[in-house]
Amino acid sequence: MQHIPVLLKETIESLNLSPGKFIVDGTLNGGGHAREIIKEIMPGGKFLGIDLDDEILTNSQSELEKEFHQFRGDLIFRNGNYKDVSQIISENKLPKVDGIILDLGFSSFHIEESQRGFSFNRDELLDMRYDQSSGITASQMVNGFSEKDLADIIWEFGEERFSRRIAKAIVTSRRKKKISTSMELAEIIKNSVPLFYRRSRINPATKTFQALRITINDELGNLDMFLKNVAKIMNHNGRLSIISFHSIEDRMVKNYFNSFKKEGVAKIIFKKPVIASDQELSSNAKSRSAKLRVVEFL
Numbered sequence: 001m002q003h004i005p006v007l008l009k010e011t012i013e014s015l016n017l018s019p020g021k022f023i024v025d026g027t028l029n030g031g032g033h034a035r036e037i038i039k040e041i042m043p044g045g046k047f048l049g050i051d052l053d054d055e056i057l058t059n060s061q062s063e064l065e066k067e068f069h070q071f072r073g074d075l076i077f078r079n080g081n082y083k084d085v086s087q088i089i090s091e092n093k094l095p096k097v098d099g100i101i102l103d104l105g106f107s108s109f110h111i112e113e114s115q116r117g118f119s120f121n122r123d124e125l126l127d128m129r130y131d132q133s134s135g136i137t138a139s140q141m142v143n144g145f146s147e148k149d150l151a152d153i154i155w156e157f158g159e160e161r162f163s164r165r166i167a168k169a170i171v172t173s174r175r176k177k178k179i180s181t182s183m184e185l186a187e188i189i190k191n192s193v194p195l196f197y198r199r200s201r202i203n204p205a206t207k208t209f210q211a212l213r214i215t216i217n218d219e220l221g222n223l224d225m226f227l228k229n230v231a232k233i234m235n236h237n238g239r240l241s242i243i244s245f246h247s248i249e250d251r252m253v254k255n256y257f258n259s260f261k262k263e264g265v266a267k268i269i270f271k272k273p274v275i276a277s278d279q280e281l282s283s284n285a286k287s288r289s290a291k292l293r294v295v296e297f298l
């Protein structure tokens with residue numbers, strides 16, 4: 001299934017694109033946003049696409065290089081972490097940046113195709129890493145972390161009110177048998193929560209799966225490190241547009257943007273985050289929780 005880019009028109013407009021600009025997409029995925037960016041900045045522009053997932057980066061690079069073969073020399077692709085963007089820029093002797101987009105989190109590829117246990121609706125080995133070359137897997141985490149640590153993670157990064165019950169059930173279950181698949185974990189979670197919660201509109205495993213994914217991929221640590229350093233690489237009038245999908249990320253983006261404003265480093269473009277239109281909401285469920293915030297560096 002193709003990943004449908006969220007807030008596409010709004011994000012493209014927010015970047016203030018024109019031919020000749022140097023734009024970075026730090027979360028390239030299938031290039032839903034990248035395609036529109038490249039069309040607007042060529043000829044004369046430069047584009048850097050980064051993705052932590054090697055499989056995704058390789059596929060996207062070959063598709064985009066084919067589609068925009070006439071500009072191939074100005075398209076740069078790197079498998080890496082957006083938190084290291086300033087290093088990637090200096091290694092490749094690239095100029096100051098006119099615009100960066102981050103569209104955070106995972107993509108349809110991870111759910112539908114990766115077979116890494118991102119979905120509670122599929123029976124796959126519990127891995128959940130974007131970067132397959134390092135870090136610990138979701139299976140190592142649920143089978144190895146203490147009950148307290150699991151409960152804290154599920155509470156903090158999933159904002160799951162039944163975090164303690166869920167952590168207890170995980171630990172009880174793993175004593176009998178190692179938890180290996182996404183479906184096994186989803187079943188343990190389902191059986192640990194009250195009946196009304198089991199019957200609610202969203203799957204009771206949703207928040208726990210989110211918490212595990214965020215922790216395994218250090219999603220908040222990456223965002224924090226990126227925001228701490230981004231001002232150094234931005235050009236005068238450069239725009240930074242970030243789409244987030246849950247309140248913890250959005251809060252972090254909002255707080256950093258407010259401090260940029262206070263320090264006189266950047267101005268905030270929209271006071272309130274941009275959210276999806278009714279039309280987009282009806283055609284793409286993922287857009288429901290998307291929030292776009294934009295700043296312009298001075």
Ligand SMILES: C[S@@+](CC[C@H](N)C(=O)[O-])C[C@H]1O[C@@H](n2cnc3c(N)ncnc32)[C@H](O)[C@@H]1O
Nearest residue numbers: 005027029030031032033051052053081082103
């Ligand atoms: C929501 S998708 C981006 C979708 C993209 N804008 C599009 O329209 O196709 C997020 C992507 O970011 C990647 N990703 C997640 N964390 C990352 C990180 N720290 N550095 C680089 N890429 C990351 C994921 O592998 C995924 O491909």
